[in-house]
Amino acid sequence: MKIVCLIPARLESTRLPGKMLKKIGEYPVIVQTYLAAKKLNLFDDIWVVTENKEIGKAIEDLNGKVFYSTKPHNSGSDRIAEAAEAIEADVIVNVQGDTPLIYKESMIKLLDCFRNNSTIRVDLASLMTKLDETENANDSNIVKVVVDNNDFALYFSRSPIPFSKNNEVDINYYKHIGVYVFRKEALLNFYNSPQTPLEKVESIECLRYLEIGKKIKMVYTDEFTLEIDTNKDLVNAITYFKNN
Template identity: 45%
Template sequence: MKIIAVIPARYEAIRFPAKLMQMLGEKTVISTTYKNVLETGLFDEVFVATDSEIIFDEIVSSGGKAVMTGRHETGSDRIAEAVQHIDCDIVINVQGDEPFLKLEPLKQLIEVFHNDENQEISLASLKIRLTEKEEIENPNNVKVITDNNGFALYFSRSVIPFHREVSYQASYFKHIGVYAFRKHALIQFSKLEMKPLEIAEKIECIRYLEYGMKIKMIETNFIGVGIDTPEDLEKARKLLSD
């Protein structure tokens, strides 16, 4: 299998515009993410997919690989355009605002496809257990629930499951926006119309569920910092300096 990583990078983020070009130590957020993914050594190639000349130039000027795309509603749609002419079997989508992703979670995602002999899984992604009430209720944290085999049932910005039975200790998991796609499933995804649940929640992987595709979720203990707000950037800077 040929495995590549693609980092979708949009300049005009809604909650924190230009966040990927903010400095994180001596490098920008997007350059830090690119460098960390490259240094895992897991991928045949690593690309940044962007509609921003600023981000494109940032990556290419430092010797990286970038692909210019059109404007897209979701990162997956952007990646689908970027990889349609790239020879590969598996595409790992690493979010540009998750600069501290480590080796082991990426290896776990890749292993899903090595073990999927019947090629039934369209994509795999990561989840991490939430324990703090504030984090569970934060709509910026996308929650996921799965079946007994680890396949996603639903993603939501709301608290799921709803904890009605007080005698039972419910478990909560945050979806980490790192995806591993079969290329053909990704291309198919980009041709499918958005359905009501995806539109309402603004969560792109719901589209797969609405069309009956399988998403395998892998639990990880990795704790990083997703940069969605200026406060998150300060947390990331502190993590880098510790």
């Protein structure tokens, strides 16, 4: 089974413009993410996928591989799918370019979803964790997920799900972490499908997978994560790297 890691990276960002090239310690965000993926030593190959020459140069200066996308894309999955069409692989790992801290144990659990035999086919797998006490389920920057009894995703939303109508029932909210592992076939099916209604209204790409009938296995992790969406996230990441 050939496993290839593709890291999508675009310079434009609504919430934090130019975030991929903002420094965390010695290196920009995208370089820290690339080095974290390389350090795992789990992949047969690693590519950063971008349309931006400055991002590409930051990776090429480290002798890393860059695939320059030539088409406009609505999501990270669309961007890496353009590269996946041209790259030989059985399983594609999508590490978002703004995720500079990746734990090996969590990644192994994701990859095991494709190595283990199961009566239920897994098209893609992703991570989730409980919202901690500093996070708010009403924060639309945090994507929440609900799952079935086998930890397959039922729905993703920027709204708090499930909705609490009965305040006497305890609820755990689970945050989606943007690390994915796909069968290459599932990724290309996604790429060749138009954007779907729920994906558009929520602006959450993994809803397209659900809407076209793909099975998403969610893997729980309680490991600390860093995803940089806002300036506050960037400050937290700088502090973390300075102290670790």
